[in-house]
Amino acid sequence: MRISELARHSGVPVATIKFYLREGLLPKGEATSATRAEYTGAHLRRLRLVRALVEVGDLPLSRVRAVLRVVDDPATDLHRALGTLHYAVADDPPAPEDDPGWDAARRRTDDLLAGLGWRVTDHAPDRRRLTRAVAAMAELGRPVDDGALRAYAAAAHTAAEHDVARIGPGDTREEVLEYAVLVSALMEQAMTALHRLAREDVSATRFAAPGERGERERGG
Amino acid sequence: MRISELARHSGVPVATIKFYLREGLLPKGEATSATRAEYTGAHLRRLRLVRALVEVGDLPLSRVRAVLRVVDDPATDLHRALGTLHYAVADDPPAPEDDPGWDAARRRTDDLLAGLGWRVTDHAPDRRRLTRAVAAMAELGRPVDDGALRAYAAAAHTAAEHDVARIGPGDTREEVLEYAVLVSALMEQAMTALHRLAREDVSATRFAAPGERGERERGG
Numbered sequence: 001m002r003i004s005e006l007a008r009h010s011g012v013p014v015a016t017i018k019f020y021l022r023e024g025l026l027p028k029g030e031a032t033s034a035t036r037a038e039y040t041g042a043h044l045r046r047l048r049l050v051r052a053l054v055e056v057g058d059l060p061l062s063r064v065r066a067v068l069r070v071v072d073d074p075a076t077d078l079h080r081a082l083g084t085l086h087y088a089v090a091d092d093p094p095a096p097e098d099d100p101g102w103d104a105a106r107r108r109t110d111d112l113l114a115g116l117g118w119r120v121t122d123h124a125p126d127r128r129r130l131t132r133a134v135a136a137m138a139e140l141g142r143p144v145d146d147g148a149l150r151a152y153a154a155a156a157h158t159a160a161e162h163d164v165a166r167i168g169p170g171d172t173r174e175e176v177l178e179y180a181v182l183v184s185a186l187m188e189q190a191m192t193a194l195h196r197l198a199r200e201d202v203s204a205t206r207f208a209a210p211g212e213r214g215e216r217e218r219g220g
Numbered sequence: 221m222r223i224s225e226l227a228r229h230s231g232v233p234v235a236t237i238k239f240y241l242r243e244g245l246l247p248k249g250e251a252t253s254a255t256r257a258e259y260t261g262a263h264l265r266r267l268r269l270v271r272a273l274v275e276v277g278d279l280p281l282s283r284v285r286a287v288l289r290v291v292d293d294p295a296t297d298l299h300r301a302l303g304t305l306h307y308a309v310a311d312d313p314p315a316p317e318d319d320p321g322w323d324a325a326r327r328r329t330d331d332l333l334a335g336l337g338w339r340v341t342d343h344a345p346d347r348r349r350l351t352r353a354v355a356a357m358a359e360l361g362r363p364v365d366d367g368a369l370r371a372y373a374a375a376a377h378t379a380a381e382h383d384v385a386r387i388g389p390g391d392t393r394e395e396v397l398e399y400a401v402l403v404s405a406l407m408e409q410a411m412t413a414l415h416r417l418a419r420e421d422v423s424a425t426r427f428a429a430p431g432e433r434g435e436r437e438r439g440g
Contacts, residue, residue, distance in 0.1 A: 045360075052356045079427040086420055118421035119428075126420075130413035133406045136272045140265075142402055144410070148382040152407075153414050155375030160418035162368040164426055182362055183419070186353045187372075188412050190364070193350035194373050195408055198380035200306055200346075201338035203400075206384055207299040208339075 003029070006039045010047045017047065025050045025064055049178060057185025063088065071177045078173055082180055083121065089184040092125040093132050105135035112149055116157075159191060223249070226259045230267045237267065245270045245284055269398060277405025283308065291397045298393055302400055303341065309404040312345040313352050325355035332369055336377075379411060 007014045020026040026046055029037030046068075053059045053067065066088040070081055096102050109131045113120060120127070137144050163183045167176055227234045240246040246266055249257030266288075273279045273287065286308040290301055316322050329351045333340060340347070357364050383403045387396055 048360055052360055056352050056356045079424070082423050082427060083420065086416060090416060113417065118417060119424040120417045120420045124417060124420060126413040126416045130410050130417070132276050133410035133413070136276045136406050137402060140268055140272055140398075140402060142386070142399055144407070145386075148386070149410075151382045152379050152411055153418070155378045156411060156414035157418040157421070158375045159372050159415055160422045162371045163419055164422040166362070166365075166368070167426075178360075179362055180419075180423075182357060182360055184416065186356050187364070188415055190350050190353035190369075191372055191376060191415055192408050192412065193346040193353070194376035195379055195411055196306060196310060196346045196404065197333065197338060197340045197344060197350070198373070198377040199383055199400075199403070200303065200340045200344060201377070202380045202384040203302050204299070204339040206387075207302060 001039050001044075003037065003039065006044060006047065009044055010051065012047055012051055020047070020050055023061060023065070025061065025068065049181070052182065053185050056189060058189075059089070059185060063091075067181055071174065071181065074173070078176060081173075081177055085177060085180055085184070087125055089181065090125045090129065093128045095128055095131075099135075101139055102131065102135050105138060106131045108134055108146075108149070112146075112153060116150075116153055118157075159187075163187060221259050221264075223257065223259065226264060226267065229264055230271065232267055232271055240267065240270055243281060243285070245281065245288065269401070272402065273405050276409060278409075279309070279405060283311075287401055291394065291401065294393070298396060301393075301397055305397060305400055305404070307345055309401065310345045310349065313348045315348055315351070319355075321359055322351065322355050325358060326351045328354055328366075328369070332366075332373060336370075336373055338377075379407075383407060 001009070003014055003017060006012075007017055010017075012020075017026065021028060026043060029039040029043060031037050050064060050068075053064045054061070059067070067085060070076070070084045070088050073081070076084065095106070106127075109127055113127070134144055134149075167179060171179070221229070223234055223237055226232075227237055230237075232240075237246065241248060246263060249259040249263060251257050270284060270288075273284045274281070279287070287305060290296070290304050290308050293301070296304065315326070326347075329347055333347070354364055354369075387399060391399070
């Protein structure tokens with residue numbers, strides 16, 4: 001198909017497609033003349049993936065590029081590629097030096113994961129991300145207790161089991177990796193949204209005056 | 221305390237504190253001379269909150285300002301303020317027009333929440349955020365099934381119950397609102413991190429070659 005058709009099928013404007021092509025996020029089409037190129041269903045699929053990562057997943061282009069590099073590199077085996085993807089999607093907060101609060105939070109994070117028996121690498125960026133949240137809550141006088149951390153972990157594991165169960169035994173390497181990217185970029189947005197909506201529900205039960213509930217339900 | 225002490229106690233550089241003061245994220249200190257102002261423990265507390273929202277929560281300054289406006293406005297009652305905070309923290313994705321995929325996803329989102337009996341407003345931005353993720357997964361050929369959505373919702377609700385349970389009956393209005401902000405900005409980061417770590421664990425079990433697991437556990 002021509003670039004105009006690619007735009008129509010994907011809903012992505014031609015100018016944006018050209019930008020993605022220049023940025024190397026979308027492979028070039030096959031040139032059919034000096035000014036024309038032909039695109040395939042694979043281009044359309046990749047274009048939709050890029051758009052979802054940028055628009056729904058809020059990933060910066062540099063990270064989208066890193067993610068696609070992993071998906072497109074056939075040299076790494078699937079398990080290793082999944083691990084690398086993990087790091088490509090997440091930002092990697094630096095650990096501060098000489099911060100006793102951070103060290104205490106890091107120990108709690110490590111103890112939690114060790115206690116749960118989860119198989120995660122020592123250098124997973126999300127250990128630091130979790131540590132950062134735990135350290136900040138403590139610094140602000142609202143330390144997270146172990147029970148809440150374990151409840152969060154159990155909830156997250158349930159969601160993760162559903163995520164991974166959706167991978168079929170016949171899926172190709174590319175399909176598995178693409179799906180893993182989508183889960184990281186989109187299903188985490190779904191989880192965050194549900195977490196907030198659930199908090200709205202729980203706090204409505206606890207804080208709304210009895211007369212207010214009906215109004216709230218109607219969208220007040 | 222002087223601004224230099226505020227910097228030392230908070231770990232935030234003086235230049236950043238001055239920037240926050242100019243941006244109205246931190247109330248001015250009490251002027252003790254033409255070039256000096258005196259700050260209190262309340263300033264330190266607010267400074268730590270702002271830093272956590274910006275650095276850990278990744279909130280843009282405009283949103284931090286909106287959040288603080290809600291926390292500082294004594295006119296709204298607590299329940300209403302909690303609802304408004306909810307919207308101030310979340311970005312508000314626009315709903316596309318004439319998109320049948322979006323409409324189908326929105327119906328699924330609404331049906332899910334109605335079926336669960338959650339008390340959330342019709343215009344909650346997170347309905348759209350959830351819809352956006354559900355619509356994008358479907359568009360990319362990986363529709364989320366109802367079982368997974370319900371499992372996500374149950375997991376999110378468990379986490380939310382722990383969040384709200386931490387609010388004490390003697391907490392002041394400001395304490396409740398500050399805590400609600402922290403949970404939105406920080407504990408959601410913790411949940412996202414745990415969700416990814418859990419996925420690493422589940423996929424290690426499923427995809428790692430038996431010989432590889434030990435290596436992975438050691439951080440390979």
